[in-house]
Amino acid sequence: MLDIFNKWYRRYLFEEESVLLLVLLTLSVVLLMTIGDILAPVLASLVLAYLMQGVAGQLQRHGLPQWLGVSVAFLLFVGAFFFFIFGLLPMAWRQLLALAGEMPRMLDQGRQLLGVLPARYPEFVNPEQLNQVMGVAQKELAEFGQALVTRSLASIPGILTVLVYIILIPILVFFFLKDRQVLLAWCATFLPQERPLLRRIWGEMNVQVANYARGKVLEILIVGATSYIAFTWMGLNYAALLGLLVGLSVIIPYIGAALVTLPVVMVALFQWGFASEFYYLVLVYFIIQGLDGNVLVPLLFSEAVNLHPVAIIIAVLFFGGIWGLWGVFFAIPLATLIKAIINAWPTPADEPATILEATE
Template structure:
């Protein structure tokens, strides 16, 4: 069901554009065609430009990890000189030994992941063909499909119809809002990292953009690699401080400006409830569970 669920979500993303075009007296068939062409163009740009660039930078980052690990070891050894009663050189060596072991397991995991992907190339190709086709028919035959689904329901359904109308609007607005947030945060982060000269800007921009899918936890997790790469590239200094300030401003604007604008009608949930929703629905349905947790 993964291609179907993915296609439904992507169709929701494009439905808002179709409604805007129809409101401007564009014929429905033309509105659907324009929306689908935009979707296909964006789909293949992400597939053949963004993802390969991010994967290439991730490979380069993995090759640089041993050097970064050595630099980190030298930093930790300073602690033994300043605080000999708390940290010993033997402790530092043991920590680095564990880090190297984890790094080796990560390398094996990446190799096995690549081999598994090669074995599933045929399935991936089917997925890439199937999703655009499903999106096209979900957009083109929306009313026909809805009428077909309604045929399985009772003829008198006032409460169900009311719930459907409310949920349809809420789901569509949330999915489109979350996609816009990912695009804006990821693009601004990428451009900011490029302007600062930060290495692996595309990979980090992609991670920062996707981190908004998981509130609180995503931003906290992505902050660590951003700052670590900045430190290993520049060390403590003006460049690192600038990166920290710029990244903090992006996160602040996202949480205090962009999210209220995009989700002004969203339910105001306590942070504990949001974290529990991430853990529960993410455990059930992975990324899509985190994406649709508030619906």
């Protein structure tokens, strides 16, 4: 067993930089799993500053000085941040509470719609089975409504924490944008002077993560805003809540669109029944989904992420289970990072190719 370990060590950890990278990865995972909640404002600010750095960089490439590009990017962030916190979220929360209050009426309406099934299909459905199903559904809806009320009351002590986060995150984003080079230089002092492995991994990941994260944010905004406008124009109830859900559903590849379709269709069904408005709404919704998958995604994601769909689903489940919404959002970049590390990890087999390239 010791010989096997020694061979593995000599094969994969024969360079100092390989050991350093392994230590950094292990330390990062341990910190996120142990004090990730405490560092949540810092991590969120890092991600948001990274996204806004792309906006500042674009402005600088169009001739604006650095301080002006950073200032404009920060002002755009502040406007979007406070609109989301004080505008969109309260509206969606009020509509969620209203939807929870409407659940008993929807359940009775659903019971009436399903009540014709035993008469039409007695060999498949009987009244007792239908009553059992509706009883379970009523119990689950009651627990859901109680959980919403309990969460609303329990969240009152956490309002101060939320207010602190609302103040801290914009301040941290500003300094991360303003002093980006200083902070990066300070972090580089803890790394060796020669770090080709880290540079190679960072060079590959910087392009793909930047493209994915910024493209995904734009996709959320475009799909969510388009859905909200369409739902409001057609008179669908809870348009803000459903538009927010449709926008956030693009975070989860393959699964999000399927999950969010159910509440959209059910709300439309209980509001209009099988009238023409219901079919128009379903048609518009599937048009939005089709344009998102076939037009918007190819335009936004210029750098394709070369991952198998099975790997993407496993990454979403794994990182989402560990880090929640942030893990789901960054599941694909993290999976790409793992792939880049595996491809770039030095092995003794790389030495002949390096010598050959040097002789050429």
